[in-house]
Amino acid sequence: MKTLKEIFEDSGAASAPYNTALKVQICGLGQTSSYKNASGEQRQSLTMGIADRTMAAKGILYDVSKASSLKVGSTVMLLNVIVKKESRSIVMTNRSKLLKTGPFTEALPAQIVQQGLQLACPPPAELVAINKIKTSPVKTMVSIRGQVVSEEMERTVKVSGEDTAVRSFKIKDDTASCKVSLWRDLSKTKTAVGSHFEITNVIVQVYNDEKSVSTTSRTKLLPITAPDVKKRVAFIAFEVVDNGFFSLTGDLDDGDYPEFLIKTGLLAKALQCQPKEVEVRLLSKLPLKADIIIKEKEVKEIQIQPQ
Structure with missing residues (x-):
């Protein structure tokens, strides 16, 4: 019985049927992908990572009805597969057999098993600040985090002659903002304004000289908690609000005047006065500069700079 390395070498x-038995261990099972065959029929495939003692390879299963019997760590005997040497992959069709068999005599090297797992479940693309998208080459795959600041209605466009759902929203972090296009099933994902997401494996694209990102078959939208953000702000005005809070208006020198909520007690401590004296103390000190840590719009820490 030949090994994977012997088969690929x-x-x-370059691409040919392989009818001899092939023994491999399943290292990882990826996500199911949808596609259309030559007749335009909707089909699904499953990517997996397989290995023997010589190397790891990608396996592509086009008969997903057989996937229910597959388990990571189990050993199977493959029959009637297609070997694709250029991509170092094994294709399994509806004619292929995936049969249970005993494990290898010796445990496979951990490095090879890990390589097989990554073929099935690749790590997400590099997480970058949103301002990096403007300088990233088109078709670069990245991951980003940020807060949704606006969203559009879902619409339908033609892709390869087929009606395809797409919806866009704008996301920002503390460096910049950009548009995100959600395609197909991802267009149904709720992305309420103000919510925070980590969006993995999106592709940089350009339209009308504007860089944005677009989802792929590997994209995941993961809700996250609002991060703590450090800022140096010049406060120029305030308003007393209910429930023991002040609203401080900042000047960020870019034409933006954001408002930040802060608890009266925290502000009194920073101003070194009693809570009932905060309003008078603010009137005597404005404008004032401060280093703050905020979550959403609420100040969690504040250190006032000497005037």
């Missing part, structure tokens, strides 16, 4: 055709 064989001098035969």
